[in-house]
Amino acid sequence: MPELPEVEVTIKELKPKLVGRSITRIDVRNPRLRFPIPSEIQEIAGASVESLERRAKYIYMRTDHGTAVVHLGMTGHLSVVPPEKEIGKHDHWDMLLSDGNILRYNDVRRFGALLWTKGDPAELAPLRDLGPEPLSDAFNPEYLEKALAKRVLAIKCALMDNRIVVGVGNIYANESLFRAGIDPRRESGSITAEECGRLVAVIKDVISEAIESGGSTIKDFYTPDGEPGYFAQKLEVYGRTGEPCVKCGTPIEAVRLGQRSTFFCPKCQK
DNA sequence: ATAATAACCTGAGGGC
DNA sequence: TGCCCTCAGGTTATTA
Numbered sequence: 001m002p003e004l005p006e007v008e009v010t011i012k013e014l015k016p017k018l019v020g021r022s023i024t025r026i027d028v029r030n031p032r033l034r035f036p037i038p039s040e041i042q043e044i045a046g047a048s049v050e051s052l053e054r055r056a057k058y059i060y061m062r063t064d065h066g067t068a069v070v071h072l073g074m075t076g077h078l079s080v081v082p083p084e085k086e087i088g089k090h091d092h093w094d095m096l097l098s099d100g101n102i103l104r105y106n107d108v109r110r111f112g113a114l115l116w117t118k119g120d121p122a123e124l125a126p127l128r129d130l131g132p133e134p135l136s137d138a139f140n141p142e143y144l145e146k147a148l149a150k151r152v153l154a155i156k157c158a159l160m161d162n163r164i165v166v167g168v169g170n171i172y173a174n175e176s177l178f179r180a181g182i183d184p185r186r187e188s189g190s191i192t193a194e195e196c197g198r199l200v201a202v203i204k205d206v207i208s209e210a211i212e213s214g215g216s217t218i219k220d221f222y223t224p225d226g227e228p229g230y231f232a233q234k235l236e237v238y239g240r241t242g243e244p245c246v247k248c249g250t251p252i253e254a255v256r257l258g259q260r261s262t263f264f265c266p267k268c269q270k
Numbered sequence: 271a272t273a274a275t276a277a278c279c280t281g282a283g284g285g286c
Numbered sequence: 287t288g289c290c291c292t293c294a295g296g297t298t299a300t301t302a
Binding site: 002003006034035057071072073074075109111112113126160162169170171172215216238260261 | 294
């Protein structure tokens with residue numbers, strides 16, 4: 001479900017409902033997520049929430065007892081609900097808040113995660129090798145050129161590799177390559193310095209615009225407040241197989257790269 | 271080391 | 287109505 005913009009929007013809406021509250025208790029109904037929820041998560045009981053931050057697609061919930069790290073996987077969703085709200089089929093855990101409400105995690109496919117650390121969350125195994133944030137200065141044309149050099153994998157697969165840059169999922173990889181006019185099947189090592197410059201610029205643009213639009217609602221993404229994202233209306237190639245290219249009218253084509261659907265205009269993307 | 275593939279899950283939708 | 291197939295916004299584990 002969520003790419004970086006969707007996670008960003010989730011955090012923005014949860015902040016005022018969580019920061020400054022305490023977690024009185026956590027109820028784990030099903031610990032079998034992407035990684036088993038560690039039993040140490042119980043240490044969060046009584047902790048005060050200090051901040052919510054994002055790293056890649058992970059959400060850091062910093063407390064005075066330690067940091068809970070949440071990943072939404074493909075179908076994860078966080079919401080703050082009143083105590084009388086009945087528990088649904090895929091509601092895997094609840095954090096009871098000091099104001100009486102509940103932070104509830106729902107995840108149909110269970111590809112998400114809930115981790116716990118008393119140290120630096122960036123040192124946790126799944127986060128250790130993450131590349132730079134796409135909106136940071138560390139993600140720049142020189143960096144990308146070096147990261148792609150001599151690599152033979154398709155440029156689209158490289159952009160979706162978290163060790164090269166984080167937060168660029170299938171939707172935004174497709175959209176960015178279209179805006180940059182680059183064929184997603186190109187070998188990474190064949191991308192020129194000038195093209196790296198274009199790619200970095202459009203990735204920053206696409207992600208910023210998607211955050212401003214509240215994310216992309218394709219099937220079922222909605223924010224903790226139940227709002228859909230509106231970036232889907234601006235998608236130019238994703239999911240548009242056979243429809244005319246917005247620039248030249250040529251039908252959009254679809255191929256499969258790294259087992260993911262890939263959309264492009266055969267005329268505009270070289 | 272790198273690149274491609276399989277795997278983890280559930281549900282929706284299409285074709286027959 | 288039901289069965290079988292494919293697809294889905296992510297990431298790790300395994301295999302060449």
